[in-house]
Amino acid sequence: MSEPQGRGFWRSEGASGLFLISPTAIFAILLLAAPLATTLLYSVFTDGYLEIIPRFQLCNYIGECASMKLDAATGQYVPTETYLGAWSDPVVRALMWRSLYVSILVTAATVLFAYPVAYFVSFNVEPSKKSLWLFLITIPFWTSYVIRVFMWNVMISRTGVINSALVGSGIVDEPLQMAFTLQAMVVTLAHAYAPFAILPIYVALEKIDRSLLEAGQDLGETRFRTFLRVTLPLSMSGVIAAVLIVFIPTIGDYITPNLIGGGKIPMIANMIEKQMLKADNRALGSAIAVSAMLVVGAVSLLFLFLNRRYLKGNK
Amino acid sequence: MKFPVLRTYTVLYLLFLYIPILILPIFAFNNSTTAAFPLKGFTTQWFGRVFTDPALGEALKNSLIVAGSTAFFSTLLGILAARATTRYSFKGQAPLSGLIMLPMVLPEMIMAMALLVVLLSLGIPLSLFTIILGDVLICTPFAVAILTSAFQSLDKSLEEAAQDLGEGPFSTFYLVILPLVAPGIISAMLICFTIAIDEFIIANFLGSGEKLLSTYIFGQLRFPKNVPNIMALGTVLVCVSIALLATAEFFRRRGLARTGAKDTGGFL
Incomplete structure (x- = not known):
C-alpha cells in the first residue's frame, strides 16, 4: 500500500x-x-x-x-x-501540604476500596453481565458534579439528612459535626472519583491470562498467595493508572473545598484563583500554579519509581 | 456455597456510589424547605418553582449552546486525530498525541487559569465562545479515546476493497469508514455533551458572568431557601443524564456489533 x-x-x-x-x-x-x-x-x-x-x-x-x-x-x-514567594510563604506552603495530604488520602481510599469491586466484576461476574455492572458503576459519575458535591453537603450538614435521622431516631443526642471537616472533603472526593479508579483496574485484571492462576494453584499455592504473587503484580498497571487518574485532579479540586469545606478549608486551587483574580498578582499565581504542577509531577514520578522497584522485587 | 463476601461488598459499594442520587428525588418531592427527616409529605411545587425561574431558562439555553458546540467541535477534532494516528504513522506522532491527551492528566484549575490569563492579556473578551474553547480542550481527549478504539476495530481490508473497486480516498471515507465508525462518533458526541453540560470550572472562570446550568446551580446554593428547587432540578438532570448515557451505550454496542469486535465494556 x-x-x-x-x-x-x-x-x-x-x-x-x-x-x-x-x-x-x-x-x-x-x-x-x-x-x-x-x-x-x-x-x-x-x-x-x-x-x-x-x-x-x-x-x-x-x-x-x-x-x-x-x-x-x-x-x-x-x-x-x-x-x-510561593515556596517561602507559610500560607501557600500550608495549603500545598493540605492539598497533597487530602489528595493522597483520597487516592489511597479510592484505590483500596475500588480494587475488590474491579476484581469482583472481572473474576466473579459472568462475561455477558460485565458491561451491565460497569454501566451501573459509571452512572453516578456522569451526573452533575456540582449536584453530587452539594448532595453530600445536604447530607452531612448540622441540620441535614444524616443528623436529622440520627437525632430523630435517638441514636445520638447532639448533631454530629461533619460539615466543614477535612474528613468530609475526603469522603466527598473519594465518592466523586470512584469510577476513575475502578475502570483502569478492571481493564488490567481482564487482560490477565486465567491459566496463570490455575498454574499457580496447581503448583501448590493457596488462592491468597496466588493473588499476591500473580494477580496483584499483573494488575499493577491498572492500579498505577487509577492512582494517577485520581491523584492528579483531586489535588487541584476547587468545588469540594468551596461547598464541603465551606471556604474554611481552602486547597491550592482556591489559592491560585485568589492570586490570579482577586489579588491581581498573576506572577505569584503563576508561580503557585507551576509549583503545584511540579508537586503533581514529582509525586507521580516517585510513585512510578516505587512501583518499578516493587515489581522487580517480585520477580 | 459460602457467603459471597465480594458480591456483598460490591453491592454495598454501589449503594455508597448511589446514595446522593437516591436521596435527591426523596427530598425533591418532600414538602419542606429543609432537607431533613422526618419527611413532611408529597409535593411537586419545587419542580414548578424551579422551572418557572427565567434565570434557569437562560442558563439552560446557554448550557445547551455551549454543550452542543463543544460536542460538535470536540468530536470533529477527535475524528481527525483518531483517524491520523490509527491509519498513518508519522514523525512527531507520540509528542503530538501526548499533547492532545494532556488535559486528561492536568488539574483543570491550572488549565483554566493559564487559558484565562492568555485570553485576558490578548484582550479577547470573555463570552460563551471562550467557554466553548475551554470545554473543547477538556473534551477532545475523551473524544479521541473513544474514536481511536472505533477506528482501531476497523478492518483495513474493507478500505482496500473499496479502493480496489475504484473509489477515491474521500468517497472511501464517506461510503465505507464513516458508516462503520458512526456509532463511535455518536457516543463521542454524547459523552462530550455530558461532560460540557456538567463542567463548572471552565464555565465559572472563562465566561463573563453568563450563567450556565452548573454555575446557576452553584449560585443558588448560597440561598438555603432555594435548596429544594435545586434538588428538583437535580432530579430532572439525573434522569436526562441516564437517558443520554443509555443511548450512548446502545450506540457503542451497536458499533462493536457492526465491526464484529469483542465487547470490552465501558466508555473509558
Whole structure:
C-alpha cells in the first residue's frame, strides 16, 4: 500500500497523517501549550498593577518580592507592596501540604476500596453481565458534579439528612459535626472519583491470562498467595493508572473545598484563583500554579519509581 | 456455597456510589424547605418553582449552546486525530498525541487559569465562545479515546476493497469508514455533551458572568431557601443524564456489533 516513489514528502503517508492531525494539534498548541508556557513565563516576571512587567526574577518562588507600579511623574516602576514567594510563604506552603495530604488520602481510599469491586466484576461476574455492572458503576459519575458535591453537603450538614435521622431516631443526642471537616472533603472526593479508579483496574485484571492462576494453584499455592504473587503484580498497571487518574485532579479540586469545606478549608486551587483574580498578582499565581504542577509531577514520578522497584522485587 | 463476601461488598459499594442520587428525588418531592427527616409529605411545587425561574431558562439555553458546540467541535477534532494516528504513522506522532491527551492528566484549575490569563492579556473578551474553547480542550481527549478504539476495530481490508473497486480516498471515507465508525462518533458526541453540560470550572472562570446550568446551580446554593428547587432540578438532570448515557451505550454496542469486535465494556 505504499505510495509510488518520487512524489515527494507531501504525498507520503507521513504527510497525510500530519495533515490530518494538524487541526487538533494546532488547537492543543494554541490553547494548551501556549497558555502553559505563558504561565511559566509569568511566574518569573514582575507583578505590576493590572499588568505583568517582563523583568526576570525568581522571588515569586523563593524570597520576598515587590509588586511594582508605574509612577506617572518619573516614568519609572516603583515598588508598592511586598509579598513572599510561593515556596517561602507559610500560607501557600500550608495549603500545598493540605492539598497533597487530602489528595493522597483520597487516592489511597479510592484505590483500596475500588480494587475488590474491579476484581469482583472481572473474576466473579459472568462475561455477558460485565458491561451491565460497569454501566451501573459509571452512572453516578456522569451526573452533575456540582449536584453530587452539594448532595453530600445536604447530607452531612448540622441540620441535614444524616443528623436529622440520627437525632430523630435517638441514636445520638447532639448533631454530629461533619460539615466543614477535612474528613468530609475526603469522603466527598473519594465518592466523586470512584469510577476513575475502578475502570483502569478492571481493564488490567481482564487482560490477565486465567491459566496463570490455575498454574499457580496447581503448583501448590493457596488462592491468597496466588493473588499476591500473580494477580496483584499483573494488575499493577491498572492500579498505577487509577492512582494517577485520581491523584492528579483531586489535588487541584476547587468545588469540594468551596461547598464541603465551606471556604474554611481552602486547597491550592482556591489559592491560585485568589492570586490570579482577586489579588491581581498573576506572577505569584503563576508561580503557585507551576509549583503545584511540579508537586503533581514529582509525586507521580516517585510513585512510578516505587512501583518499578516493587515489581522487580517480585520477580 | 459460602457467603459471597465480594458480591456483598460490591453491592454495598454501589449503594455508597448511589446514595446522593437516591436521596435527591426523596427530598425533591418532600414538602419542606429543609432537607431533613422526618419527611413532611408529597409535593411537586419545587419542580414548578424551579422551572418557572427565567434565570434557569437562560442558563439552560446557554448550557445547551455551549454543550452542543463543544460536542460538535470536540468530536470533529477527535475524528481527525483518531483517524491520523490509527491509519498513518508519522514523525512527531507520540509528542503530538501526548499533547492532545494532556488535559486528561492536568488539574483543570491550572488549565483554566493559564487559558484565562492568555485570553485576558490578548484582550479577547470573555463570552460563551471562550467557554466553548475551554470545554473543547477538556473534551477532545475523551473524544479521541473513544474514536481511536472505533477506528482501531476497523478492518483495513474493507478500505482496500473499496479502493480496489475504484473509489477515491474521500468517497472511501464517506461510503465505507464513516458508516462503520458512526456509532463511535455518536457516543463521542454524547459523552462530550455530558461532560460540557456538567463542567463548572471552565464555565465559572472563562465566561463573563453568563450563567450556565452548573454555575446557576452553584449560585443558588448560597440561598438555603432555594435548596429544594435545586434538588428538583437535580432530579430532572439525573434522569436526562441516564437517558443520554443509555443511548450512548446502545450506540457503542451497536458499533462493536457492526465491526464484529469483542465487547470490552465501558466508555473509558
